Structures are given as structure tokens and as C-alpha cells.
Amino acid sequence: KQEVTQIPAALSVPEGENLVLNCSFTDSAIYNLQWFRQDPGKGLTSLLLIQSSQREQTSGRLNASLDKSSGRSTLYIAASQPGDSATYLCAVMGDQFYFGTGTSLTVIP
């Protein structure tokens, strides 16, 4: 069974820092990998989608990479802002969706 793990579980950084969130998965047979943002009491917001044939995707200050063979993805956030504070989830799509354990990010003004 696919297992998706995110490290670290929580991260606190000062405003302006660049940071990296990690996601690892055990089964490389995936169709795609997605990164989401979760705010308290709200539904998920899709950030980036990487198809299995792709290696990275970029959107604004966000860059996500995918190394399917090693079962890893990273989400890079440049010049972090207090508004980036949220929980970040990765999810892989195989026979079903498998969600990661989440990283709770706090950006300190």
C-alpha cells in the first residue's frame, strides 16, 4: 500500500526566508503528484500538479519537483511571507488518492 510522508511535520521561519518542504512516497507507480495548501476550516487549495512524466512545475514563488524513481517531491517556497502560513499537503494519485501527513508552516513577521 502506498504511504506518503512529509517532513518536517512543522516548520517555523522568519519572513523572507526561502524554504523547502519534503514529500516522500513508497510506490513509484503514480499518475501524478499534487501539492495543496490547507487553511484552518477551509477546503484544500491546489497549488501545483506534476504529472508522472514531468520533473517540476512552477507557479509564482512556488516550485515543485518530482523524482519518481526515488519517490520524492519537494516544494520550494521563495521569499516566504506571513500569508504563507498554513498546512501544506502533498498527495499522489495511483489507484486512488494518497495524502501525505502534512507540514504545518508558520512564517513569522
Added chain:
Amino acid sequence: GAVVSQHPSRVICKSGTSVKIECRSLDFQATTMFWYRQFPKQSLMLMATSNEGSKATYEQGVEKDKFLINHASLTLSTLTVTSAHPEDSSFYICSKDRGGYDTQYFGPGTRLTVL
């Protein structure tokens, strides 16, 4: 064990029929649940927020009369796809809000195919 269940896991129906998908919270009560869908090769997108005892809040572009959401009890939310068309074929997932920054609990998903 699973905290959120969905039923059915797969459904195939004819165009024009209605399909009901159930999402159950198996442990604690769920005041707020979310419904998502994913079209092939696209991102998982939020459809609506389901609140127990009140009307659901739909995201922009989601037809509330086509996707009926009922959250009549604290452990059950249902999504009914009315007059389904082939373009409604998608993967539908529900989740339960845990409050604060804790990650949501997700159901296993329902794959809908409309012929």
C-alpha cells in the same frame, strides 16, 4: 483504521440518471466536510463545503442545482449528481475538517463513470 468512508467506491451509470455518493465520518462527528473532484490529468479541486444543518457553500463554477449536497447528520454528508452527463465522469473525494492546522481526514474516493 479509516476515519472517513465513501460509498460507493465505483459507479457506472447512464446519462440522465442521478447518482448519490455518501461520505461518513466513522469516529467523531463532523460539523464540516468538504467535497472535491478531479478530472483526468487535472488537479483535485474543491467543489463545496458541507455544513451540518445548513446549506452547503459552493465554489465558483460549481452548479449547486446539479451537485446536491445534504449534510443532515453529524456523521453523514451526501453528494448527489443529478441528471449526470459524461462530462461529470470524475473522481470525487470527501474529507472531514479536524479544526486548526491538523490535516483533514480524507475518504478513499468514488470514481464515477457516466456512459
